[in-house]
Amino acid sequence: MTEAYIYDHVRTPRGRGKKDGALHEVPSVRLAAKTLEALRDRNGLDTTQVDDIIMGCVDPVMDAGAVIPKAAAFEAGYSTKAPGMQISRFCASGLDAVNLAAGKIAAGADEIVIAGGVESMSRVGMGMSGGSWYMDPSVNFPSFFMPQGVSADLIATKYGFTRDDVDAYAVESQRRAAAAWEKGYFAKSVIPVKDQNGLTILDRDEHMRPGTDMQALASLNASFQMPGEMGGFEAVGIQAHPEIERINYVHHAGNSSGIVDGAGAVLIGSRAGGQTLGLKPRARIRAFANIGSEPALMLTGPVDVTEKLLKKTGMSISDIDLFELNEAFAAVVLRYCQAFDISHDRINVNGGAIAMGHPLGATGAMILGTVLDELERRDLGTALVTLCIGAGMGTATVIERV
Numbered sequence: 001m002t003e004a005y006i007y008d009h010v011r012t013p014r015g016r017g018k019k020d021g022a023l024h025e026v027p028s029v030r031l032a033a034k035t036l037e038a039l040r041d042r043n044g045l046d047t048t049q050v051d052d053i054i055m056g057c058v059d060p061v062m063d064a065g066a067v068i069p070k071a072a073a074f075e076a077g078y079s080t081k082a083p084g085m086q087i088s089r090f091c092a093s094g095l096d097a098v099n100l101a102a103g104k105i106a107a108g109a110d111e112i113v114i115a116g117g118v119e120s121m122s123r124v125g126m127g128m129s130g131g132s133w134y135m136d137p138s139v140n141f142p143s144f145f146m147p148q149g150v151s152a153d154l155i156a157t158k159y160g161f162t163r164d165d166v167d168a169y170a171v172e173s174q175r176r177a178a179a180a181w182e183k184g185y186f187a188k189s190v191i192p193v194k195d196q197n198g199l200t201i202l203d204r205d206e207h208m209r210p211g212t213d214m215q216a217l218a219s220l221n222a223s224f225q226m227p228g229e230m231g232g233f234e235a236v237g238i239q240a241h242p243e244i245e246r247i248n249y250v251h252h253a254g255n256s257s258g259i260v261d262g263a264g265a266v267l268i269g270s271r272a273g274g275q276t277l278g279l280k281p282r283a284r285i286r287a288f289a290n291i292g293s294e295p296a297l298m299l300t301g302p303v304d305v306t307e308k309l310l311k312k313t314g315m316s317i318s319d320i321d322l323f324e325l326n327e328a329f330a331a332v333v334l335r336y337c338q339a340f341d342i343s344h345d346r347i348n349v350n351g352g353a354i355a356m357g358h359p360l361g362a363t364g365a366m367i368l369g370t371v372l373d374e375l376e377r378r379d380l381g382t383a384l385v386t387l388c389i390g391a392g393m394g395t396a397t398v399i400e401r402v
Contacts, residue, residue, distance in 0.1 A: 002270045004102035005281035006399065009116075009266040009369035010038040010191050014205045014357040017121035017259035022202040024122040024261070026193060028057070028064040032072035032118040035265035038191045039114060040076070043267065043279060047078040051110035054085045054101050055265075056093020056117030056361035059129040064120060072118075088361070089290070091326060092387040092395035093117050094264060095364025099288040099397055101268045111273030116265035117361035126259065126360070133391055143391060144240045144296035146233035149224035149251050151298035152329035154237045156250045158297070159335050163250040166330035167217040170255035170354050172344070173327060177351025178210035185350055185377065189369050207258040207357040222249035223256070240296030255330040260357030264365035281402050283372055286382075287313045288397040299332045301394025302386040303339045309384070309396045317342065320398070321380035324371040326363055326387040327352035336386075349374060363387065368397065375401055 012031055015023030023031065032055060040047060055069040070084030089096045094117030101113035132139045139145075156166060180186060181204065192203035228234040234247050267279075274281055289309040293301035302325055310316060317340045325333050325347060337347060350370060353363060364387055371383040386396035 001106045002108055004105040004268055004285045005271060005274060006283045007267040007269055007274055007279045007281055008039055008043055010035050010189055011264035011366045011369060012193050012262045013190055013202045014207055014260040014262040014359060015202050016206045017261055019122060021122045021261060022206055023193060028118050028120040029068055029071045029075055031120060031263040032068055033075035034191060034193055035116060035263050036072055036076035036078060039265055039267050048081050049112050049277060050082040050114060052083055052113045054087060054097040054115045056087055056097045058088050058090055058093055058119060058360040059124045060086055061129045062124050064124045068118060090390040091360055092364050092389045093361040095368060095385060095387060095395050095397055098266050098365055098368060102285040105270050112269040114265050114267055116365035118263035119359040119361040120261045121259045121359060122261050144236050146236050147224060147227050148298060148390060150228045150233045150237060152251050152331050153224055153247050153249050155297055155299060155335055156331040157244055157248045158241060159338060161331050161334050165334060166250050166255045167214055169330040169334060170217060171212055171214060173351045173354040174210055174212040177208055177355035180350035189373055205356040207260050208355050217254045220252040220254050223252045225249040237296055251329050255354060257328050257353035258357035260359050262359035262362050264362045264369060266365050283399045283401045286398040286400045291394050293392045293394055295392035298392045299328060299388035300335060301388050301392060302336050305394030305396040306386060320382055320384045322371055322374060322383040323347040324367045324385045326367060327354040328388050332388050372399060
């Protein structure tokens with residue numbers, strides 16, 4: 001089968017997902033279009049050669065609806081020959097877009113594909129697209145439905161992570177993100193968002209709080225204790241895991257992923273497709289996998305899908321130089337490190353969504369690009385990218401520099 005290569009990637013800065021956030025006035029289609037414009041201009045891309053544009057968007061309603069990647073292609077001035085497709089696998093949508101593109105290239109269906117994602121969470125609130133998982137008892141009863149934060153607290157309780165553990169992880173995420181920005185590690189790939197007059201609206205991740213310390217986090221109340229205890233979701237978690245007597249509520253806004261706006265895109269192609277366009281590959285997509293995981297814990301899918309992917313490839317944890325796991329909640333990363341005995345200096349080395357935010361449909365593409373840049377900076381070879389997913393799923397991808 002044809003191998004799929006990564007030729008380039010870009011992302012916007014992440015704007016705070018509130019009405020006073022810098023990107024609130026920028027519709028989703030325009031954020032996505034900015035990434036398409038950047039990939040075209042950076043690579044001298046002949047857009048008549050783009051076989052598909054695949055983008056994740058978790059809540060594709062209102063101005064984020066109607067096949068947003070095709071609309072973004074119009075906005076960016078791409079050839080009308082470039083089609084578009086919108087997908088959702090909740091938080092892994094951006095990475096699944098990359099994997100779907102790689103699969104199409106491997107099958108010989110396409111030669112050049114742009115894949116990524118977008119989410120404007122200040123304009124389209126989380127969960128606005130609705131769905132039976134939230135609302136239909138015939139679905140949410142057997143799935144042990146509960147808010148993700150309660151599941152994160154259930155993970156922390158089951159695997160022994162204290163409030164100090166998750167807070168310390170969050171402080172380090174903030175420190176690493178601030179250091180990465182200070183040292184210019186993101187400068188190669190983050191494109192500024194400008195208005196129609198060419199004036200910069202945002203050129204740096206807006207959600208970060210680099211001065212965060214343990215004392216500041218200690219002053220925050222647990223965010224999910226009320227829905228857990230008063231909303232009855234703690235009882236749901238205990239029903240699924242009767243070994244737990246009560247949930248220890250440790251997560252709050254400071255050690256959970258930030259709600260933000262943003263977009264990311266990755267230029268993927270076959271070797272022949274890249275040669276036609278005069279492009280040099282930076283990495284190949286070696287393998288990818290998806291899996292369903294235990295629905296009450298919900299966010300342990302990265303452990304399960306990593307085991308599946310390593311078995312599929314014949315690789316071991318020691319074969320991976322760097323790991324990038326979306327920081328949906330601190331306990332998600334701590335459990336992953338615990339399960340595979342991974343030292344913290346190999347995972348999320350430039351911080352993550354706790355510091356910089358999690359624009360749901362875009363994050364998977366963003367963190368894949370982040371770890372590729374870091375592989376190049378450190379002159380390392382292989383990375384594994386993975387995300388936890390609502391309803392109990394996991395997605396993972398292994399990339400390898402060429």
